[in-house]
Amino acid sequence: MIDVIRYGLLGLGLGAIYVMLGQGMLLIYRGSGVINIAQGAFAMFGAYTYLQLHAPESLDPTIEPGHGLPIWLSIILAVVITAVIGLIVDRLILQKMKKASPLTRLIATVIVLLLLQAIASKIWGSTAPFVEPIFPNKLIDLGGGISVPETYIWLLAVAIVLTVVLTIIWRYTRVGWVTAAVAQNERGAAALGISPNFVSTMTWMVGTGLAALAGIFVTPITQVSVSGLSLLIVPVLAALVFAGFKNYFAVLGAGMFIGVVQTILIRYNHDVQEATGIAAIANAFPVLVLIIVLWARGSALPVRGQAGERLPDLGNGRFRWGIVIPLVVILLALIFTVFSTNNVVLGALTVTFALTILLLSLIVVIGYNGQVSLAQYAIAGTGGLIAAQLTVHLGAPFLVSLIVGAVAASAVGVLFALPALRTRGVNLAVITLAAAWAVYDMVFTNDKFVGGSGGMPVGIPSIFGFEIGGSAHPERYAAFSLIIMVLAMLLVTNVRKGRMGRSMIAVRSNERAAAASGVNVQQTKIMAFAISGALAGLGGILLTYQYELAVFTYYDSFNSLLAVAWIIIGGVGFVVGAIFAAVGAPGALSSLIGLNWDGFVSWLPLIAGVGSLGAVIFNPHGIVQDLAMRFGKLDKKISANLPWVKPVKQYSLPTDAIEVTRVEPKTLTIDHLSVRYGGVVAVNDLSFEVKPGQVIGLIGPNGAGKTSLMDAVTGFTPYSGKVLIDGKSVNGKQAHQRADRGLVRSFQGVELFPEMTVLENLQVPQDHQGGFGGLVELIKPAKTKLHPVTIAAVRDFGLEDLLNRTPDDISFGQRRLVAIARAVAARPSILLLDEPVAGLSEHESEEFGQLVRRLADNWGMAILVIEHDMNFVMTICDEINVIDFGTYVTSGTPQEVRESPAAIAAYLGDDTEEQGADADEAAANESKGVKN
């Protein structure tokens, strides 16, 4: 028990560090919406600046002591200088990236971290200076064998004071209100005259200034080094997630909790290692906290997701055989001739090919599926380690180890997918980064798993007796890696083009709309991580077997972060982006520059950092996308002159007649359904039916509960009561399962999948009905085929000429039609339409009404329509239900509802009075002989 107390007290120091860094990060996040991964680097820079001002002799022994500024002045100046750097970062980098995705902006802060480290190293070198304590530092004896350094108490006090000050400012000052307004609703705040840019800059300055203060106070304990404080980002992020990014006191509590418990666990690291062989168990604690918190707090319900948020563009998945094959042939020729004796170039090529495969895994999971995984290096290393273990301990042949290792990595990828089922975005990024961090310390530096200092003797890989080892035959291994890379690229393009890719992109764009289209969101995410894991593992295995001895210190969490940075720069939506990104990685082709230019290497981090920032600011969709735009015409010209390159065939609708059979008739029964949001009753005990061939309207004022009812019926919100399809309850079924049973809806906000063409949007609902076809398509893509129902919808809705265009390229009215056609493409027996004619002209509404009527009359669908356009509702509906405040008001035919006093009072009143006034005026004018 005494040990727990003693180490708990030591944990005050670590906890205080987490809190001080975390508060600044929270402030920056609230003011600018950016997670500042570089917060630790700002702390480091502030500490070095303080030392330079106060004790320059600690950095340069040729300077005599006594030439520094007083402590208080040095602290102020260091904080101000760091804050100015924060201003520069915000103004010159992040504000130029307003339209980029949050992930891209997060990556920009990773590059800022690298830049700050490179600059600090250039200015102050890497020799460790001595940092004198600022606070009194004697050991305080608390009795009973328990003591604590006084500095830790001071740090805790600073953390508490900081929390109180920030809270007071946030809650009780105009500055705080303004920042809170921007944090909650940037556009709304701007409409009130608050400048979000100004708030962003201000919070960056204060946040980075706080980082400098943290660095200055903390480095007497940790001492200062260029990379030391940067490594803290993982537990600090864990504290922020644990606190829910809510308020400063929550961060104080979370940070202290994680710091104290982690330090207590450090006490037992050795005991656990002795018992299990697993080292650094304390590093698993932030991960454990994250898993528990996010699982408990997370929601499995699909969300609107990143509606309105700009995600990186995607490629179209075309695998250009006519260009790839000649390039591969040329490369192979070079490998076996020009480079055949140049081991350095061959080694760099192999690393480039292997890393390309690793980065392709990010294209699948981030680019296509929108799930941010910062653990790819950990997964790659795991694949390599498992394969190596098979070879070393079981004597497995190389190919067997390769396949089993990739499959095992796929399984590890699925493990990483589990948090993704209940969390997304930044939270998912944090948990995967934390897991990678823990795995590195627990596994990849643990000699129990990775062998001794010499590495694991994986030997010379061979394929059916033909040796291809990178030491003895580097040209063969390079060629083998190239072929595997091309196959991996082919697989990824097949994913993009096939149903799996469409499901992934649908989930990335809009989980809710995807689920409503029948996509199993959870299964899709798992599949994305599984494929991604296999690819990462493949890349890791190729790196592992490159030489006869394998080491695993390469697979640290920082490289995982860098991998995401590279692929964002290259283009996370484009397969070729992986090649661009891989070229710049350590050990890859770009390292040849450093090897041959002596002075270059020490400047490389700085040059790479500046170059990367430029790429990310000016090409938020990646270099490849920019190149594709700039050289698109040249590409077409070249392709036209290559006789073996066939032009891409656009899909065109079959011309033969389609006989549309009626859909399977099903009745929707809503039985005493209620929806509650906390204490608010949104829907109160509603019951009605929608039969095949009927169009039932649901009307009521705004806030009446119409959309809540629709969300409940389609499985997007919890409810009480029953929803039955043909008498069978679908309670407990998820949205995609209800879609499978023929219950499909559209959304108020249209919510198409913007990265896909109209054709692909229409294919999504019919994809899920194909069984294991998605897996087969990884190898052999299926030809584009639309179901007769879909074809009929396209013809009926006049969408033939729009099939190969994206939603951004068509009018709003056309988008509405596509949204309905997409719902119809799911072959629903029951169709729910949420304000389908909002924003359409009168003529368009009329035409649309006729369409809906045909769906009911000719196809036999049961249709429920929510609308505010009374002309539309009155014209097409067989029956109308009126609700208000979630409660049933009345129902009947359109005429009955029009004349119902209850309906008039609840909703129709203004229209009826206007119609009555018009009628009175007409009667008065008639009596006066005035014509209307």
Next chain:
Amino acid sequence: MKKSVQRGLAVVATVGLAVALAACSTPKPVATGSELHIWTMFPVTPMADVSQVGAGVKAGAAAINAAGGLGKGNHKIVVKECKTDFSPQSEIQCAQQAADDTLSIAFVSPLQISGGDAVDKVAQDAGLPVINSNPNTPGALQSPVQFPIAQDVFNIAMCTVMGAKATGAKSVAYGIVTNPGTVASADRAAALAGKNGVTNLGIVQAPLSTTDIAPFLQQAVDLKPELLVASLSPMLMAGWLSGIPNSGYKGASCVTDELAPYQVLVGLGAAAKDLYMVGSYPETTWDYPLLKQFNADAKAEAATGDKAASTAPGNNPQSILRGWLGTYVLQQAVANVDGDLTRASLLAALNKTTVNFGEGNPIVPIDFSKPNPDPTIARLFNTSTILKVWNVDTKSIDKSKVEPMDASQLK
């Protein structure tokens, strides 16, 4: 003045003038033979920059060239520096480049950290002699092409024996950073402890990603050792040493000399008492003929603008010495080369060379032709270790009263 005196003075003046003219006109010896390359390798990253190793190699090479070149062919030596980023790939790439360079005859003082035995494999396959490598892998100790002359920078084995001898400690605890190399080194140290009457109380491991080393230090202190031995990355070593005064630990500490951060020791003042260091080389400030030569060469290299060659105490001069000693050994080995100087002839020469480090030098001569009594090591190398002690008053590293020990003295 008498004429005899005038004549005498004239003779003296003439002779003096003749001598002066001879000195001016005699051309300085230069390397006149063909160019040969020697490669070296060290990490250069924002986290750690050990350019001092390269500076030392260049200092030694420049001195060789200035003295007429290398070997009978008076070859001009050009140093090729390869800078790594701590990754295994970069180290292996460096080794490959050295191996692929047709003009390269040796890999001198390469500082390898993470490449494992793959680096040695490249050198072996190319028949490239590796002189004064950092023997942190089994391959480096067993390879037919490796000729280490000093301990691994993370080797704390002799801290246990010599440190205990200096302080009278009967028990030891270790604080190490977790990676396979340091773990193996600590295990060896712990085994030595038992054989030399010192009780090993435990090995505390800190992950590489550690920021606050204090809890790990406390764990080690809680074991109540009489001697605390640390083998940590330079980033963590500073925190460890500065944390000791407040940890409640009152005993002596021992680290390897190349990892002891000078600025931190100066800053700690009196709190840095009872700090011992082990190393294979003497301090560059000690008075030995070999070191005089080294300091002169380093100064000349620094005068060319190479700041990494400065032997100021804050610039880790031990690393410069490490680099320089590689060229020293090279020169001695080349004297035994028969015929043209090639990789193969150099390798053969190394295998029959006894390297002598000069009079009075605490580094004992190394006879590369003799097998090592330890069957896990191919040949003899400098297993002699010097125990040093930090002088809080003079802020310098002094020689300890404990005489240098050779590993063969240990059971």
